[in-house]
Amino acid sequence: MGLTGLEIYKQLPKKNCGECGTPTCLAFAMALASGKGSLDSCPYVTDEAREALDSASAPPIKAIKFGNGSVLGDETVLFRHDKTFYHPTTILIQISDTLSDEEIFAKVDQINNLEYDRVGLHYSVDGIAIVNNSNEPSRLTDVVKSISEKTDKSIVILSENIEALEASVPQVSERKPLIGFANSENFEKVVELAKENKVPVILKADGLDSLNDLVEKAQKLGYKEFVLDPGSRTPSQTLANLTHLRRLSIKKKFRPFGYPIIAFTSKENPLDEIAEASIYVAKYASAIVLKASSKAQLLPLLTFLQNLYTDPQKPIQVEPTLHAVGEVNENSPVYITTNFSLTYYSVEGEVEASKIPSYILPIDTDGTSVLTAYAAGKFEPEKIADALAACGVADKVSHRNVIIPGYVAVISGKLQEKSEWKVVVGPRESSGILSFSKTLAL
Numbered sequence: 072m073g074l075t076g077l078e079i080y081k082q083l084p085k086k087n088c089g090e091c092g093t094p095t096c097l098a099f100a101m102a103l104a105s106g107k108g109s110l111d112s113c114p115y116v117t118d119e120a121r122e123a124l125d126s127a128s129a130p131p132i133k134a135i136k137f138g139n140g141s142v143l144g145d146e147t148v149l150f151r152h153d154k155t156f157y158h159p160t161t162i163l164i165q166i167s168d169t170l171s172d173e174e175i176f177a178k179v180d181q182i183n184n185l186e187y188d189r190v191g192l193h194y195s196v197d198g199i200a201i202v203n204n205s206n207e208p209s210r211l212t213d214v215v216k217s218i219s220e221k222t223d224k225s226i227v228i229l230s231e232n233i234e235a236l237e238a239s240v241p242q243v244s245e246r247k248p249l250i251g252f253a254n255s256e257n258f259e260k261v262v263e264l265a266k267e268n269k270v271p272v273i274l275k276a277d278g279l280d281s282l283n284d285l286v287e288k289a290q291k292l293g294y295k296e297f298v299l300d301p302g303s304r305t306p307s308q309t310l311a312n313l314t315h316l317r318r319l320s321i322k323k324k325f326r327p328f329g330y331p332i333i334a335f336t337s338k339e340n341p342l343d344e345i346a347e348a349s350i351y352v353a354k355y356a357s358a359i360v361l362k363a364s365s366k367a368q369l370l371p372l373l374t375f376l377q378n379l380y381t382d383p384q385k386p387i388q389v390e391p392t393l394h395a396v397g398e399v400n401e402n403s404p405v406y407i408t409t410n411f412s413l414t415y416y417s418v419e420g421e422v423e424a425s426k427i428p429s430y431i432l433p434i435d436t437d438g439t440s441v442l443t444a445y446a447a448g449k450f451e452p453e454k455i456a457d458a459l460a461a462c463g464v465a466d467k468v469s470h471r472n473v474i475i476p477g478y479v480a481v482i483s484g485k486l487q488e489k490s491e492w493k494v495v496v497g498p499r500e501s502s503g504i505l506s507f508s509k510t511l512a513l
């Protein structure tokens with residue numbers, strides 16, 4: 072179990088110099104105790120204190136990096152409302168090395184093309200898990216090499232055959248793949264291979280007691296780049312294991328389980344599989360390996376994932392720059408709204424439905440809606456006038472009419488004065504844009 076803030080405080084230099092970024096040593100100790108800081112931030116810690124505090128100051132779940140920017144773990148809370156979640160679950164699509172080369176290439180192409188734009192954000196799947204179902208070292212090596220040439224996504228290499236891992240991993244070590252599996256039989260060789268190639272490794276055991284035993288033995292080999300697989304392959308048992316592992320690492324600071332967790336789906340039907348994967352996204356997989364690979368199948372999972380990992384304290388925002396909807400021309404209306412994503416996309420959807428190519432200028436209101444922004448002084452006539460001038464829309468249209476939301480009709484006079492544009496008061500709600508647009512003289 073981790074140390075309390077006061078126990079950590081006793082070991083600190085008590086200079087209260089603030090160089091660690093917190094005003095006092097006590098505040099720094101409290102931050103360390105809750106896993107929100109690094110002991111390295113204090114330059115005055117003695118070696119003895121460092122040794123004593125090392126485990127207490129480490130984050131409750133170690134960050135493991137692999138592949139093309141994939142980061143697993145490094146979470147500090149059980150529930151998003153406690154603070155936030157930092158690293159979205161890494162989604163990996165599996166490819167078996169028993170498929171033909173043509174089938175493999177087609178699947179890699181399909182995975183490369185899994186790209187989505189939603190509420191102003193771009194997202195895609197993170198990587199490919201290559202599974203050594205052939206159990207043949209040469210086949211795994213060929214497939215690993217050819218897949219790595221056809222994608223820049225993160226790569227996971229999965230085999231329990233040490234010869235297959237030894238043959239394939241060095242071929243792509245510069246891509247820093249995540250490799251597995253190290254189990255109770257082979258862990259010394261697999262962890263040594265991971266250490267030599269500087270790649271993280273999955274420790275797999277059957278159940279939490281065996282996993283604890285395996286982690287402790289593996290740690291003694293002087294390597295700690297681990298991802299944990301509790302071995303379960305049914306939804307209920309996997310959910311139970313994921314929840315226990317997360318609770319033990321966060322609440323009890325139980326160090327052997329302070330690593331990211333990887334989950335594997337068991338369902339064959341794609342809809343069932345996506346539902347299963349959604350459970351693991353919610354609680355608490357750092358990475359998921361699944362079989363579904365079509366755009367329509369992945370969309371609901373990635374949408375849920377995006378929603379869960381959005382920081383509730385930071386509203387999703389769109390770029391506060393001029394947006395064109397449709398084939399705009401010099402007669403196109405100019406709408407003003409805020410840069411809160413939901414507000415902007417509600418307006419954009421209705422403008423699109425009006426079939427009148429238009430400009431929309433979202434004002435930077437820190438992602439707040441129209442009334443909230445106005446009440447907070449973030450949707451003021453001066454600010455809107457400045458944005459109108461800066462966005463260059465005056466060079467794109469021949470008129471000088473700007474439409475503002477009906478809820479802020481009160482600013483129309485002052486905005487007209489500041490901007491020298493004629494201000495037209497639009498509907499209060501975006502749902503009124505369709506009928507409002509029919510009144511526009513174009």
Ligand code: SF4
Pocket residue numbers: 083084085086087088089090091092093094095096099112113114115116
């Ligand atoms: S840098 Fe070290 S000595 Fe200074 S306030 Fe922080 S913990 Fe205390």
